[in-house]
Structure formats: structure tokens, C-alpha cells
Amino acid sequence: MKFFSVFAALLIGGVSASNVIELTPENFDSVIGKGTPALVEFFAPWCGHCKNLAPIYEQLADAYAHAKDKVVIAKVDADGAGKALGKRFEVTGYPTLKWFDANGKESKYESGRDLEALSAYVTQHSGVKSRIPAPPPTNVVQLDVHNFDSVALDSSKNVLVTFTAPWCGHCKNLKPIYEDIATNFLLESDCVVANIQADDKKNADISEKYGVTGFPTIKFFSKGSKEAEDYDGGRTEGDIVKFLNEKCGTKRAVGGGLNDEAGRLAQFDELANKFFVAAADIRQTIYKDAVKLAASAGVASKHYIRVMEKVVNSSEAYIEKELKRLGAILKKQNLAPSKLDEIKIKINILSAFSEKKADAKVGRAESEL
Numbered sequence: 001m002k003f004f005s006v007f008a009a010l011l012i013g014g015v016s017a018s019n020v021i022e023l024t025p026e027n028f029d030s031v032i033g034k035g036t037p038a039l040v041e042f043f044a045p046w047c048g049h050c051k052n053l054a055p056i057y058e059q060l061a062d063a064y065a066h067a068k069d070k071v072v073i074a075k076v077d078a079d080g081a082g083k084a085l086g087k088r089f090e091v092t093g094y095p096t097l098k099w100f101d102a103n104g105k106e107s108k109y110e111s112g113r114d115l116e117a118l119s120a121y122v123t124q125h126s127g128v129k130s131r132i133p134a135p136p137p138t139n140v141v142q143l144d145v146h147n148f149d150s151v152a153l154d155s156s157k158n159v160l161v162t163f164t165a166p167w168c169g170h171c172k173n174l175k176p177i178y179e180d181i182a183t184n185f186l187l188e189s190d191c192v193v194a195n196i197q198a199d200d201k202k203n204a205d206i207s208e209k210y211g212v213t214g215f216p217t218i219k220f221f222s223k224g225s226k227e228a229e230d231y232d233g234g235r236t237e238g239d240i241v242k243f244l245n246e247k248c249g250t251k252r253a254v255g256g257g258l259n260d261e262a263g264r265l266a267q268f269d270e271l272a273n274k275f276f277v278a279a280a281d282i283r284q285t286i287y288k289d290a291v292k293l294a295a296s297a298g299v300a301s302k303h304y305i306r307v308m309e310k311v312v313n314s315s316e317a318y319i320e321k322e323l324k325r326l327g328a329i330l331k332k333q334n335l336a337p338s339k340l341d342e343i344k345i346k347i348n349i350l351s352a353f354s355e356k357k358a359d360a361k362v363g364r365a366e367s368e369l
Helices: 002-013 048-063 083-088 115-126 148-152 169-184 201-209 237-248 266-277 280-294 301-313 317-332 337-368
Strands: 021-023 038-043 072-077 096-100 106-108 141-143 158-164 191-197 217-221 228-230
Touching: 038 048, 038 115, 048 072, 048 115, 048 169, 072 083, 141 148, 148 158, 148 191, 158 169, 158 237, 169 191, 169 237, 191 201, 191 237, 266 280, 266 301, 266 337, 280 301, 301 317, 301 337, 317 337
Parallel strands: 021 072, 038 072, 141 191, 158 191
Antiparallel strands: 038 096, 096 106, 158 217, 217 228
């Protein structure tokens, strides 16, 4: 009998590809209170928040489509055909979500409006498990009231936090960009890309503490500081990557990987210049100076040393050949990200030698004029 009521409602409301049942004054009482619990959205077509909720609500209905005889996901155009229902249930704002138990007793839904919160509520009140597809893996660190301080206020980390709401259109536009940024900075151990669902009631104290009044709000927590810095820059990948590079001292590139400055050391660039303009017998002296400097110059310096060794023991043709070989490997992108970073640093340093060599040739040519 319960299934027949829902089926009848579909016939009256019109059959469509959507699993959300459209209720009107004509079919409402044939569905609600007839033994099947229901979540009903009272919406207005012109309402921006309703439009933001619409795709999530469709996903919710799809997640319970296998159990239409056990739980109903429905909607009412409370400013159109269902205006009388809006008045009947004292709807004063949009969207308003109400839960009706099997006997039609109503209660207002006041939890989050993301798919996870909605499905958790429906399952809790109906006993029906949803079939929500597993979300794609994310490298954005998810924060809430339980872990916010331990992550954002970690004195050993630089942390960028977006305060978002699942129904926010601007947040949805930012999400794929932010996912890409998080993936690109994953190898930067002291630079964390994080997010908190700021409109969730359990996180309300955090949102209030940091003065979050709109979405998305972006704040940066630097190493050794418990103060939040407002991010007021652009929302493109390039804008945010540039900001993080400046704050974290990193050299990440837009689109992934490292930029052309990664691994470059000014002192060794200068030695590279001297190395290439020097006669063969002087190169050994410059090479020995580079080895001494490398003892305190960091890991990247070893690549400069290796290039010098190869040129001294082989020929300058090594640089061009190695650039082509490594460039082909990098283009395929079929290695682990850490290995690709290592190759990019080698390419940058090889390029530094080539640039210095070209500059030296230009200088000699000009002096001969």
C-alpha cells in the first residue's frame, strides 16, 4: 500500500528522470502520513540557496532510490503550485526542510545541508542506508572542532584554511582549484592545505572566533604564530600558489610540480658562470671551490657539482643531451611526484649552466666589437 501511494504520486506529479518526488496540494496527503517517512524540501524557484541545494538534493534522492517504498525524498514549490502547502506548514523562508514520520508528524530539519549530513539524518530517522558513491580521495586536510587547533595552530607548520559551506556557489567553484593546490603542495611537509565546514553547528565556535561571516573565507596560520592572517588575494590557482610560495618559501608551479626557480642557488649560479668562461685548467680550481661550498649549501648543490664533474670528465655536450633526456622523462609524468620534483630540479640546474654559458658568449662577442 505504501509503495502504491508513492507510485501514485509519481503519476500525478509527472514522471521524470529525477528521483525527487514533486508534491502538490493534490497529491501531498496521498504520500505523506501513509506509512512511509519523508524528507520534504519547501523551495522557491527564485531562491539562490534553493538553487545551490538542488544538485545535492538530487544526489540525496538518488542515494535512496533503491528504497522508495521505505523512505521518500520530496519537494514542494512553496511559492508556486504548492503555495497552499507552504502556508499550511508555516514556511517563512527558503529552503525549509521538514521531516515527516510514517504517520505524518512533522519536525523541522536543522542540520547541515551537505550530502553527508542530509543522508545521515535520513538514515537515522528511517533506518534505511544510503547508497552514496564513495567520494574521490582528497589531499585537503579536513578540520573540525576536534582537530582544528592541533593542525591550524601547529607551530611547526604553515597552514592555509578555507572556511566553506556546502551550499555556497563560490565555495563549489573554488573546491576543484583547492584540491589541485592541496595535491601540488602535498610534498611540502611544512605547508598544509586545509578546509573546515564553517556552517556546521559543531564548528560554530571556531567560525565565531575567527570572525567568519561569509563563504568562502580564507585564512593563513604561519609557523610559530597563533594569529590568523586574512587572505584577500585572488581565487585562481595562480594567485593562491603564489601566496603559498611566498609564505612557505616553496617553489611550486601552477598546474603541478616545481617552477623554474626550484633548486637554484645564487652562489652556485655564479660559480657556474665562472666555470664555463674559464679555461680548462682553471675549471678544476673552480670545481674544488664549489665542492667546499657545497659542504654547507644544502642538497641542491650536489647537482651543480655533478654537472661540473661531467663537463670536466666528458664534454659540454653533456648538458644539452641530459636536458633532452630529463625533459622527455618529465613530460611523460609517469613517475612518483617526489621523483618528478627531483628531475625538475636537475633540469633547472642544467638550464642555469646553459643560461650562464649563453650570457658568457654574448659578453665575449660584445667585447670583441
